[in-house]
Amino acid sequence: MTQLPIKLGIDTGGTYTDAVLVDGANRIIASAKSLTTRHDLTIGIGNALDGLARDSLQEVCLVALSTTLSTNSVVEGKGAPVGVLLPGYQDQQVRKSGLLDIFDPDLVTTVPGGHDAVGIEAVALDETQVRQAIERQMKRVSAFAVSSMFGVRNPAHEVRVRELIQELCSRPVTCGHELASGLDAPRRALTVALNARMVPIIHELIIAVQTILEAREIHAPLMMVRGNGSLINTQTALRQPVGTVLSGPAASVVGACALSGASNAIIADMGGTTTDIAIVTGGQAELGSDGVLIGNWKPMVEAVRVISIGLGGDSEVRFSGNTGIEIGPRRVVPLSLLGHLYPETLECLEQQLTASPSRRNNRFALRLESNEVLMAGCSDSEKHAWELLSGHPVELDKLVQQDREAARAIARLQRRGMVIYSGFTPSDAAHVLGHCHHWCTDSARLAALVWARKMRHVFGLGRWQEGDAETPSRHVFERIGQQISRALIEAGLHQHRRLMDAAAQNLTGLLADLVFESSDAPRKKLDSGSLFHLKFAADYPVVAVGAPARTFFPDAADHLGVELSLPPNAEVANAYGAVMGSVVQRAHVTITQPLYGQFIVHADQEPIHFSALDEALKVARKIAGEKARELALAAGAVSVEVILTSDDNHIHHDVDGELFLETKITATATGRPDIKKIPI
Numbered sequence: 001m002t003q004l005p006i007k008l009g010i011d012t013g014g015t016y017t018d019a020v021l022v023d024g025a026n027r028i029i030a031s032a033k034s035l036t037t038r039h040d041l042t043i044g045i046g047n048a049l050d051g052l053a054r055d056s057l058q059e060v061c062l063v064a065l066s067t068t069l070s071t072n073s074v075v076e077g078k079g080a081p082v083g084v085l086l087p088g089y090q091d092q093q094v095r096k097s098g099l100l101d102i103f104d105p106d107l108v109t110t111v112p113g114g115h116d117a118v119g120i121e122a123v124a125l126d127e128t129q130v131r132q133a134i135e136r137q138m139k140r141v142s143a144f145a146v147s148s149m150f151g152v153r154n155p156a157h158e159v160r161v162r163e164l165i166q167e168l169c170s171r172p173v174t175c176g177h178e179l180a181s182g183l184d185a186p187r188r189a190l191t192v193a194l195n196a197r198m199v200p201i202i203h204e205l206i207i208a209v210q211t212i213l214e215a216r217e218i219h220a221p222l223m224m225v226r227g228n229g230s231l232i233n234t235q236t237a238l239r240q241p242v243g244t245v246l247s248g249p250a251a252s253v254v255g256a257c258a259l260s261g262a263s264n265a266i267i268a269d270m271g272g273t274t275t276d277i278a279i280v281t282g283g284q285a286e287l288g289s290d291g292v293l294i295g296n297w298k299p300m301v302e303a304v305r306v307i308s309i310g311l312g313g314d315s316e317v318r319f320s321g322n323t324g325i326e327i328g329p330r331r332v333v334p335l336s337l338l339g340h341l342y343p344e345t346l347e348c349l350e351q352q353l354t355a356s357p358s359r360r361n362n363r364f365a366l367r368l369e370s371n372e373v374l375m376a377g378c379s380d381s382e383k384h385a386w387e388l389l390s391g392h393p394v395e396l397d398k399l400v401q402q403d404r405e406a407a408r409a410i411a412r413l414q415r416r417g418m419v420i421y422s423g424f425t426p427s428d429a430a431h432v433l434g435h436c437h438h439w440c441t442d443s444a445r446l447a448a449l450v451w452a453r454k455m456r457h458v459f460g461l462g463r464w465q466e467g468d469a470e471t472p473s474r475h476v477f478e479r480i481g482q483q484i485s486r487a488l489i490e491a492g493l494h495q496h497r498r499l500m501d502a503a504a505q506n507l508t509g510l511l512a513d514l515v516f517e518s519s520d521a522p523r524k525k526l527d528s529g530s531l532f533h534l535k536f537a538a539d540y541p542v543v544a545v546g547a548p549a550r551t552f553f554p555d556a557a558d559h560l561g562v563e564l565s566l567p568p569n570a571e572v573a574n575a576y577g578a579v580m581g582s583v584v585q586r587a588h589v590t591i592t593q594p595l596y597g598q599f600i601v602h603a604d605q606e607p608i609h610f611s612a613l614d615e616a617l618k619v620a621r622k623i624a625g626e627k628a629r630e631l632a633l634a635a636g637a638v639s640v641e642v643i644l645t646s647d648d649n650h651i652h653h654d655v656d657g658e659l660f661l662e663t664k665i666t667a668t669a670t671g672r673p674d675i676k677k678i679p680i
Contacts, residue, residue: 088114255577339443
């Protein structure tokens with residue numbers, strides 16, 4: 001017998017979808033895994049739930065969802081097209097934001113407008129240019145993002161642009177002042193654009209889960225994990241999906257701590273696409289909006305301070321002119337998985353071994369996901385290529401010989417995130433070496449031989465013997481251990497804010513080499529003549545979770561000479577962590593003194609002016625507290641408690657003494673999720 005309430009945790013990753021049932025004592029009473037089906041998420045989610053007892057599912061009173069799909073989209077640079085409107089921004093700020101590196105420059109538009117630092121209109125909003133930009137973009141984009149200069153001090157222009165978008169089309173709109181309270185305009189623009197890009201991803205996932213829950217008659221509130229580990233309901237998640245960008249990593253931190261019992265630890269969650277690393281001290285992971293690093297990007301969101309890198313079991317093993325081979329950041333379909341799903345591909349791999357080596361060896365193309373806007377923008381040749389991929393993978397090398405234009409069209413679809421390629425991966429190497437057996441070992445072995453042959457004859461790398469699959473696989477296995485080790489060291493630098501240094505990557509490499517030498521020294525019984533003996537994470541064990549963790553982390557931990565913990569149920573830590581959170585919402589209100597004796601309260605409305613600081617503080621606290629409570633209730637909390645804190649900025653003046661410059665009032669509202677059965 002289990003205790004009520006029973007909670008259901010679901011985690012949808014790039015490779016696997018996990019599900020767990022947790023009883024009232026927070027014990028896992030059942031768990032299941034299934035392959036994620038990106039073309040139709042309901043299939044993978046349904047298969048995972050089918051692995052759980054149906055009787056227990058009927059008693060579920062809360063469903064909590066986490067995902068790495070949004071994290072993966074940022075790391076891989078994929079996602080839906082977004083229209084970005086920036087009133088008052090200068091070209092230099094746009095370049096600094098990084099928007100032009102991940103979005104179509106034609107969809108990033110600056111227009112006259114914006115306010116100054118105290119919220120006074122600097123330039124009138126040019127509504128004619130705004131309308132023209134909307135009309136030009138609305139049929140090409142899935143959503144709009146709006147960020148105005150000093151929009152956090154006065155959101156009037158952002159609000160007006162949103163109104164114009166809603167007048168002209170039905171695309172969802174995200175405004176910068178809704179997401180961030182900081183003044184860093186380029187980062188705020190990037191954050192709001194990433195948020196808009198994630199709307200279709202999160203919408204598709206939520207709809208898929210709701211469909212499955214309804215089909216299985218599970219009538220309970222559905223909530224989602226934010227990047228700070230707290231829970232929000234689905235309505236809030238759809239308005240602010242960028243808050244879920246580190247949903248999976250945050251859930252894994254919560255789950256890993258609960259499963260391992262560790263108070264001080266390095267939490268490392270390895271999936272198919274990314275490895276996410278966070279430092280936990282005293283049982284708590286540090287939160288922040290300035291240190292969130294996802295791939296090469298730093299969105300302005302409150303989240304667990306985590307480093308997320310494109311390194312996972314499904315990462316592509318590719319040639320690199322600098323290091324020989326590199327693993328990641330692109331995710332591909334492992335050949336062991338492809339052979340498991342489509343046994344006919346084994347014959348194609350055998351034929352590749354006898355044909356002339358090609359850069360396209362091991363490369364098959366499969367449908368990944370369909371996006372309405374992207375499909376509408378496809379050319380006839382791209383639509384034809386899409387149909388070619390219906391129901392089965394297509395061997396790219398053979399397609400190039402038969403229909404080169406279709407092959408080019410598939411390449412364009414892949415760059416847009418609609419198609420995924422297969423390739424040789426660490427998961428394949430692990431199958432060859434006998435560390436994994438869950439997919440097709442025969443196709444993994446063939447893929448290793450094809451890959452080694454391509455490396456030798458196309459790139460001039462390696463001297464592996466013909467017919468030897470183990471040696472190149474061992475080379476790959478050792479390489480991923482080294483990259484994991486370097487990522488752990490990088491996370492240590494990240495904790496100490498050293499990643500902002502220009503030479504951070506060189507420092508990471510140097511420290512890694514010194515740590516490796518120090519950890520090897522006792523085994524090799526070397527003379528202790530070195531001036532440096534470095535011990536990494538002496539008091540912090542590495543707690544590794546995620547499906548590939550048991551395969552790849554022992555070697556990395558051995559490299560670093562650190563203690564490794566692989567807790568029970570580590571492979572479903574994300575799904576378990578999803579149900580362990582509470583609802584936490586914050587509201588920020590800033591008070592400035594631009595002129596002596598003039599105080600301005602900046603909230604998500606027109607600035608309010610006061611002549612006395614006490615009166616301004618009273619109003620600011622009231623606004624912040626009410627807003628935080630309102631957000632928590634809207635996010636699905638009950639029994640809400642609000643705590644107010646302030647961050648004051650004063651200077652000491654020789655004449656005037658202590659001089660007030662600015663204070664930031666933060667209201668934190670906390671409540672438990674509303675656990676209940678919803679009447680039918």
